[in-house]
Amino acid sequence: MTLPDTIVATRRRRRRGSSFAKAVLRFIVTAATTFLGLLAVTFFIGRVVPIDPALAIVGDRAPAHVVERVREQLGLNLPLYQQFWIYLKQAVTGDFGTSVLTTNPVMADIARVFPATIELATVGTIIGALIGVPLGVLAAVKRGSIADQIVRIIGLIGYSVPIFWLGLLSLLLFYARLNWVAYPGRIDIVYEYTFTPVTGFFLLDAIWQGQWEVVWDLFRHIILPGALLGYFSLAYISRMTRSFMLNELSQEYVVAARAKGLSETRIIWFHALRNAAVPLVTVIALSYAGLLEGSVLTETIFSWPGLGLYITNSLQNADMNAVLGGTIAIGVVFVSINLLSDLLYRTLDPRTRR
Amino acid sequence: MSNGSFGPLLTVDDLRVTFPTRTGEVQAVRGVSFTLGKERLGIVGESGSGKSQTGRAIMGLTPGHAKITAKTLAFRGRDLLGMPARERRDLRGKQVAMILQDPKYSLNPVMPIGRQIVETLKTHEKISSSEAKKRALAMLEAVQIRDPERVFSLYPHEVSGGMGQRVMIAMMLICGPELLIADEPTSALDVTVQLEVLDILDKLVSERGMGLIFISHDLRLVSSFCDRVLVMYAGRVVEELASADLSKAQHPYTRGLLNCLPTIGSDRHPLPVLDRKPEWAL
Amino acid sequence: MSHQSTSMGETLKPYSRAWLLSDRPTSRNQARLGRAYIIWRRFAENRLALIGLGIILALLVVAALADVLAPHNPVQGDLMNARLLPPGTPSYLLGTDDQGRDILSRLIHGSRLTLFVVVLVAVIAAPIGLIVGTVSGYAGGWVDAVLMRITDIFLAFPKLVLALALVAALGPGIENAILAIAVTSWPPYARIARAETLTFRNSEFISAVKLMGASPFRIVLRHVMPLCMSSLIVRVTLDMAGIILTAAGLGFLGLGAQPPLPEWGAMIASGRRFILDQWWVAAMPGFAILVVSLGFNLLGDGLRDALDPKEAGQ
Numbered sequence A: 001m002t003l004p005d006t007i008v009a010t011r012r013r014r015r016r017g018s019s020f021a022k023a024v025l026r027f028i029v030t031a032a033t034t035f036l037g038l039l040a041v042t043f044f045i046g047r048v049v050p051i052d053p054a055l056a057i058v059g060d061r062a063p064a065h066v067v068e069r070v071r072e073q074l075g076l077n078l079p080l081y082q083q084f085w086i087y088l089k090q091a092v093t094g095d096f097g098t099s100v101l102t103t104n105p106v107m108a109d110i111a112r113v114f115p116a117t118i119e120l121a122t123v124g125t126i127i128g129a130l131i132g133v134p135l136g137v138l139a140a141v142k143r144g145s146i147a148d149q150i151v152r153i154i155g156l157i158g159y160s161v162p163i164f165w166l167g168l169l170s171l172l173l174f175y176a177r178l179n180w181v182a183y184p185g186r187i188d189i190v191y192e193y194t195f196t197p198v199t200g201f202f203l204l205d206a207i208w209q210g211q212w213e214v215v216w217d218l219f220r221h222i223i224l225p226g227a228l229l230g231y232f233s234l235a236y237i238s239r240m241t242r243s244f245m246l247n248e249l250s251q252e253y254v255v256a257a258r259a260k261g262l263s264e265t266r267i268i269w270f271h272a273l274r275n276a277a278v279p280l281v282t283v284i285a286l287s288y289a290g291l292l293e294g295s296v297l298t299e300t301i302f303s304w305p306g307l308g309l310y311i312t313n314s315l316q317n318a319d320m321n322a323v324l325g326g327t328i329a330i331g332v333v334f335v336s337i338n339l340l341s342d343l344l345y346r347t348l349d350p351r352t353r354r
Numbered sequence B: 001m002s003n004g005s006f007g008p009l010l011t012v013d014d015l016r017v018t019f020p021t022r023t024g025e026v027q028a029v030r031g032v033s034f035t036l037g038k039e040r041l042g043i044v045g046e047s048g049s050g051k052s053q054t055g056r057a058i059m060g061l062t063p064g065h066a067k068i069t070a071k072t073l074a075f076r077g078r079d080l081l082g083m084p085a086r087e088r089r090d091l092r093g094k095q096v097a098m099i100l101q102d103p104k105y106s107l108n109p110v111m112p113i114g115r116q117i118v119e120t121l122k123t124h125e126k127i128s129s130s131e132a133k134k135r136a137l138a139m140l141e142a143v144q145i146r147d148p149e150r151v152f153s154l155y156p157h158e159v160s161g162g163m164g165q166r167v168m169i170a171m172m173l174i175c176g177p178e179l180l181i182a183d184e185p186t187s188a189l190d191v192t193v194q195l196e197v198l199d200i201l202d203k204l205v206s207e208r209g210m211g212l213i214f215i216s217h218d219l220r221l222v223s224s225f226c227d228r229v230l231v232m233y234a235g236r237v238v239e240e241l242a243s244a245d246l247s248k249a250q251h252p253y254t255r256g257l258l259n260c261l262p263t264i265g266s267d268r269h270p271l272p273v274l275d276r277k278p279e280w281a282l
Numbered sequence C: 001m002s003h004q005s006t007s008m009g010e011t012l013k014p015y016s017r018a019w020l021l022s023d024r025p026t027s028r029n030q031a032r033l034g035r036a037y038i039i040w041r042r043f044a045e046n047r048l049a050l051i052g053l054g055i056i057l058a059l060l061v062v063a064a065l066a067d068v069l070a071p072h073n074p075v076q077g078d079l080m081n082a083r084l085l086p087p088g089t090p091s092y093l094l095g096t097d098d099q100g101r102d103i104l105s106r107l108i109h110g111s112r113l114t115l116f117v118v119v120l121v122a123v124i125a126a127p128i129g130l131i132v133g134t135v136s137g138y139a140g141g142w143v144d145a146v147l148m149r150i151t152d153i154f155l156a157f158p159k160l161v162l163a164l165a166l167v168a169a170l171g172p173g174i175e176n177a178i179l180a181i182a183v184t185s186w187p188p189y190a191r192i193a194r195a196e197t198l199t200f201r202n203s204e205f206i207s208a209v210k211l212m213g214a215s216p217f218r219i220v221l222r223h224v225m226p227l228c229m230s231s232l233i234v235r236v237t238l239d240m241a242g243i244i245l246t247a248a249g250l251g252f253l254g255l256g257a258q259p260p261l262p263e264w265g266a267m268i269a270s271g272r273r274f275i276l277d278q279w280w281v282a283a284m285p286g287f288a289i290l291v292v293s294l295g296f297n298l299l300g301d302g303l304r305d306a307l308d309p310k311e312a313g314q
């Protein structure tokens, strides 16, 4: 994962002393051009890169007049910029075509599977932040100690391990050998009939409905992929936390806080961490966005019926509409989180307010 | 004030601060000794001469990897180096306090000013929130802030440097310490504001009867503000003088510092350059 | 450092320690070597970085000598007698897969594919980033604004997903995977190159070159780009692990190298079916990926710390 780049991007955009109106304007321009760029790239991938999208749909043994008709239907005989315009209009209204595989509109499919991915990424980020932040603080406070080295190595392995491989091995251990967790999937078949989700976020639904048996089953399903994604965000979060905390702990206000007689605990967890939290929020948001991406491989391993699995299934079946629709969906959320974290940064840092 | 007001406030004998570094040990402070009563002691010296490290060693704020030794380092007869960390911490902010150089960096940027002052108070006294706020407001008034209510809820970046340093003073003096270490308290401020801040400091130190260690690189400022002056060079005290006897300074380094002070009316050509001899550092 | 010994630069024995550390180098070569030596010493102090360097050197050796080192044929297995043998079997140190191929031999040959991917991606992406970044930084104005907006857009993309979609459109295969990864990898390099360019765009040395009448093209190519190299190299090294992981992910999904190529990610995918009973088929290649990416990460970390001591430990 190369998330730190994006944080450089966000930080660069933050400039002090700019007026609120200017900031909003910049935000809107950034958002608009980024989304436009996103669509331009997917358009390019879908319409320009393949030799002939029409052939991809009807197959290369189809008679010429059929191919020609499909080309017309797809608007492939129009000039490229007109095609792009049509594509834009459709995309803005949420029309990404129909999935060849499921025969549903791609948008409907995405709406159906996305909550599962969001749920998984959320659990992963919560695990990653709850463990990663304290580990990073510990590493910074005990800089150079064994604890610091261990945290560093945990992080480096997280950066270096193939997630699908770790997923397979952990399934082998925790499911097949130890039987601590449920088999791959999101929910036991038994409950698929007794439990009617409302929002698509199963855990929340089950808790809301007070179905504790279901909650337990859901937990046994989500814990392993969640922990796995959590490990990845932990690697990133702990590393960044350490770096931010080292920076904060070397500031003069920390000396002043000691001169006031505050306890080290209070200085670390209250003063320094509160300052480190300003950039950390961005990091956590970015790691959340990164997990949406990480879910592609994780969901494949854990048969998690989310967007990642949807995309890989569509890939295997050369269902380009679905692949590109899924790409755009992840891209849009990714970009939105990116932009939102920038706003969040502003609200957390009193120096950038107003 | 009731107990132990006899004897010196602070005794420093042969204080040494050593930093281990990649290229060997760096001795920042090399055997500094002095005693301090309820008086004003100035420490002068060029940048890097060990003034701040002396002050921080007294406060117990030396970075963890450094080594501190002293024959005696005692506050009111209590051994500072031997006492448990907890006790030492309780002294800080309550009985000994320190003002840092630049309020831009020494105040927590994401915490409103009022809460930072209240925090000192709540650390050392059992006090209700409303009472603490009242005292903090009174303290802000004591450092001549005109609109304490408003300043109380501002963030550090929203006030000027001079105002920030007043806040710093308020934050450090609110528990009524007996000893104050001011480490270049006005060096980061505009010249016009410097005098105001010094004035406030002067009043508070006199009114409250504190001992003061005033650290500066500005010999004239120190001698006008303090009763006594220590001149430091390369981690050592090279000369100790009463402010009144400044002109009788013996050590060539002190004389050098003195010569660098511009005096009105005398034409000075060429401009004197501060002379440094390696043997002074021995 | 050792100031005393260097007062007489000429009398020092060439290539000795003192000669390298001399603060009065007598030739450009000596200065250059001296600087490299100091960086090397800082690098060598870091044990983890040395481990990383060792891993990468080992990878290079293994890839170069794959034909000699591999005990068996990597693609042609012994279907009759050697299917799914566990690790430790005589002459099959790491076991065999379902087609009776020696896993160790496949890993050894797979190292070539890994290097191939990493090097090609770097060779494609780094120059793109370098050009975009230096031009953007040097030109400034609207050129800069437009180029950086495009860079930001690519930076905001989820990398793996974009690569997936691209390979899906281009068709599976290792070359297409490389292309897709390269397309998603250049933006950070552009960012770094631009930042570096900005730091010395207005320096006197560039002004001097300008006064001599050099064209902007020449200035960027001959004077700006070389100065961006060291940060770029660090960054590329740090990215290698990510590139390997993405390539392995694509391979795992069947979009990268195609069978029977011994690509590590694809090997995990084919071992997935046997994970419950013959765990080693999937476990071994994943372990190889882990070790090599860890090597690149350690190396990159060490390089960054050695080249930029300010950031050390951060």
Ligand SMILES: Nc1ncnc2c1ncn2[C@@H]1O[C@H](COP(=O)(O)OP(=O)(O)O)[C@@H](O)[C@H]1O
Binding pocket: B019, B021, B026, B027, B028, B029, B045, B046, B047, B048, B049, B050, B051, B052, B053, B054, B063
């Ligand atoms: N963390 C540190 N590590 C190594 N040396 C230090 C450190 N802090 C201070 N020093 C050294 O201590 C000496 C005295 O510093 P200081 O007391 O801050 O000087 P000043 O008189 O300007 O306040 C300096 O020469 C500096 O090199």
Ligand SMILES: [Mg+2]
Binding pocket: B051, B052, B053, B184
């Ligand atoms: Mg100082």
